Structures are given as C-alpha cells and as structure tokens.
Amino acid sequence: MKTEDHSSASDEQLVKAAKRGEMAAFEELVARHRDKIYARAFSMMRNEDEAVDLSQEAWVKSWQRLKQFQGESSFGTWMTRIVINLCLDQLRKRKRQRTESIEEMNEESGGVERQMPVVTTNPTERLERAELRKRIDAALGQLSHEHRTVLVLHEFEDMEYKEIARTMECSIGTVMSRLFYARRKMAVLLANLKTEELK
Amino acid sequence: MMNHDAQLRLQAYLDGELPEQEAAEVKGRLARDPEAQLLLAELQNTSKALSGHEAEAKLPESREFFWSRIQREIQLQERLAEPVPKAPWTSWLQGQFAPAGGLAFVAILLTVLVFHSRAGAGQYGEMELASDDMGAYTFRDQKDKMTMVWFYDRNNDSQFTETSPFASVVPQ
Numbered sequence: 001m002k003t004e005d006h007s008s009a010s011d012e013q014l015v016k017a018a019k020r021g022e023m024a025a026f027e028e029l030v031a032r033h034r035d036k037i038y039a040r041a042f043s044m045m046r047n048e049d050e051a052v053d054l055s056q057e058a059w060v061k062s063w064q065r066l067k068q069f070q071g072e073s074s075f076g077t078w079m080t081r082i083v084i085n086l087c088l089d090q091l092r093k094r095k096r097q098r099t100e101s102i103e104e105m106n107e108e109s110g111g112v113e114r115q116m117p118v119v120t121t122n123p124t125e126r127l128e129r130a131e132l133r134k135r136i137d138a139a140l141g142q143l144s145h146e147h148r149t150v151l152v153l154h155e156f157e158d159m160e161y162k163e164i165a166r167t168m169e170c171s172i173g174t175v176m177s178r179l180f181y182a183r184r185k186m187a188v189l190l191a192n193l194k195t196e197e198l199k
Numbered sequence: 200m201m202n203h204d205a206q207l208r209l210q211a212y213l214d215g216e217l218p219e220q221e222a223a224e225v226k227g228r229l230a231r232d233p234e235a236q237l238l239l240a241e242l243q244n245t246s247k248a249l250s251g252h253e254a255e256a257k258l259p260e261s262r263e264f265f266w267s268r269i270q271r272e273i274q275l276q277e278r279l280a281e282p283v284p285k286a287p288w289t290s291w292l293q294g295q296f297a298p299a300g301g302l303a304f305v306a307i308l309l310t311v312l313v314f315h316s317r318a319g320a321g322q323y324g325e326m327e328l329a330s331d332d333m334g335a336y337t338f339r340d341q342k343d344k345m346t347m348v349w350f351y352d353r354n355n356d357s358q359f360t361e362t363s364p365f366a367s368v369v370p371q
Contacts, residue, residue, distance in 0.1 A: 129252065179210065
C-alpha cells in the first residue's frame with residue numbers, strides 16, 4: 001500500500017500495513033481513533049492532562065503489541081480496552097496511595113443511598129441531546145472512580161457483568177452492587193440538576 | 200421493602216443477565232409489587248439517559264503534535280529495548296590491558312611482600328644491649344628463615360666459645 005492511499009484504506013488494511021512496520025499506516029489509525037481513545041480516558045480519569053498522557057501511552061503500547069491483535073474485535077474496540085486497562089492501573093495506583101475514607105467504604109457497599117426513595121419522574125425527559133450530554137457528564141463527575149468506571153464500562157462500552165469483573169479485577173457481586181449504586185446516584189444527581197434549573 | 204439481593208436481581212433482570220428461571224421469578228414479582236415496578240422504572244430511565252449520550256471529548260492537541268509525541272516515545276522505547284552494542288575498540292582495550300593489569304597486580308603484591316619481609320628483618324635485626332660489657336653477633340639464614348644471635352663478654356678474649364650460654368634463635 002502506498003503512503004498516499006492510507007486515508008482511504010480500511011482499519012484492517014492499515015493494521016496489516018502497520019504490522020509490517022509502516023509507521024504512516026499507524027499514524028492514520030491514530031488520527032482516526034485518537035478522539036475516541038482520549039474521550040474514554042477522560043471519562044474515567046476526569047483530568048485532561050492525565051487523559052492525554054494515558055491515551056498517548058495506550059497508542060505506544062498498541063504499536064508494541066500490534067502483532068498480538070488478531071482482529072477478533074474491531075481495532076477501535078481493541079484500542080479502547082488498552083486505554084481502559086491503563087486508566088484502571090492508574091486509578092489503582094492512586095487508590096493505594098490514599099487512605100480510604102469511611103465515606104468511600106459506604107459507597108463501595110451502596111451505603112445509605114441504597115435506601116433512597118425512588119426518583120419517580122424521568123429527569124432527562126424532553127431534554128435536548130446536547131443538554132442531556134452536558135448533564136450526564138456533570139453527574140458522572142460527581143461519582144467515585146469505582147462507580148463511574150462500572151457505569152462507563154456497562155453503559156458506554158456495553159460490557160457484561162462478567163467482563164467488567166475481569167477488567168476491574170473484582171467479583172461479579174461487586175460489579176452488580178457498584179452498578180446499582182451508581183445508577184441510583186445518577187438518578188438523584190440528574191433529578192437535582194433538573195430541580196436547580198427550575199429554581 | 201425490597202432487600203438488597205432482590206434489588207440486584209431486579210437490576211440483573213433489566214440488564215438481561217439472569218437465567219430464564221430467575222428472570223421469570225422477577226417478572227412475577229414485578230406484576231404484584233409496585234415498589235419493584237418503581238425501582239425498575241428508575242433504573243431503566245437512568246440506563247436510557249446514559250445510552251448513547253456520552254459527552255464528546257476532543258483531544259486538545261493537533262494531529263501533528265500528538266503524533267510526534269507518540270512517534271518519539273515509540274523510538275525511545277525501541278532504543279531502550281535494543282541490547283547496547285560494544286564498541287570494537289573497547290574489546291581491543293580489554294585484550295591489551297587484561298594481561299597488563301594482571302602483571303601490575305603481581306608486581307604490587309611482590310613489592311608489598313618484600314617490604315613486609317624487610318620490615319620484619321629490621322624488627323629483629325636491631326638490638327640494644329644494656330650493658331657496655333656485652334657484645335653480640337647475629338647471623339640470618341635466609342634459607343631456613345632464622346636469625347641467630349651470639350652474645351659475648353667484651354672483656355674476655357676468647358669471644359667465641361663453643362658453649363656460649365646466651366645464644367638464642369629467633370625464627371622468622
């Protein structure tokens with residue numbers, strides 16, 4: 001494949017060329033998927049600099065492991081898994097460095113929020129797409145890393161419980177508990193954002 | 200009031216993670232439990248709101264700049280992974296200086312030994328006699344590594360008697 005053909009080539013063709021050592025083909029893959037990979041890192045880390053660094057690290061790792069990619073999933077999915085694992089490693093390192101507070105321990109098990117009254121109205125009804133995205137992003141930012149991650153993996157990456165448990169190195173029970181708590185907390189946060197808007 | 204296990208089962212039902220038998224049980228409960236119905240509705244609303252509504256984030260760096268960072272890091276990693284080749288002249292130097300170094304070591308060792316040996320000889324060779332009437336002769340046998348000292352009476356003409364009572368042997 002000639003260098004000038006890269007922009008019209010499929011991901012599969014680019015991966016093949018990159019496996020042969022063609023850096024230009026890999027550059028095209030980076031250009032195509034860089035925003036998606038960065039967005040995933042940012043959704044997990046909630047920090048622009050960390051997200052840039054981790055997405056860069058993910059690209060370097062993917063170049064080094066390109067031969068291991070057998071095309072069982074799409075290249076984009078494979079890359080996303082790499083950046084998710086790097087983010088989780090970073091979050092684990094950060095967690096080891098800090099002392100868990102009682103509040104965090106409550107969050108882990110669901111805490112008092114488990115007993116919260118159900119939000120009976122749909123707080124996102126009739127919202128414009130852009131506004132909805134903005135609110136969801138704001139609410140996600142208020143969750144702990146553990147709850148945000150499980151929500152991101154389930155709702156945005158469509159992972160099953162088993163896969164999330166493997167990725168996050170925890171039990172399926174923990175995944176279910178965290179997901180339940182995260183969803184309930186999100187419902188309350190979105191409802192609060194609506195209430196604030198009405199005031 | 201639903202217990203936590205029932206809440207999680209309801210959520211698993213929503214996510215399609217329950218086996219058929221358990222899903223049927225949850226469905227049965229939903230038909231008669233308004234609290235379960237409300238909770239399911241809340242979970243569904245949140246799930247629907249999230250699905251496909253992830254905030255769009257764009258990498259805050261230009262294509263060229265971001266790629267240059269990645270390329271530089273890849274090249275650095277590849278350089279670090281390569282085994283460091285030895286310059287040909289370092290091997291030549293090693294060949295030349297290894298025997299010389301060995302010789303230098305042997306020379307230093309010999310010097311130290313000889314110096315030590317001489318210092319030892321001086322220690323035993325120098326003798327002071329308290330009495331002016333006494334004289335002494337020493338003989339060092341290098342082969343047997345021993346020093347012999349003869350004491351004699353200066354006033355006595357017959358200096359060397361066969362049975363000198365003061366002869367002593369100092370082994371080295």
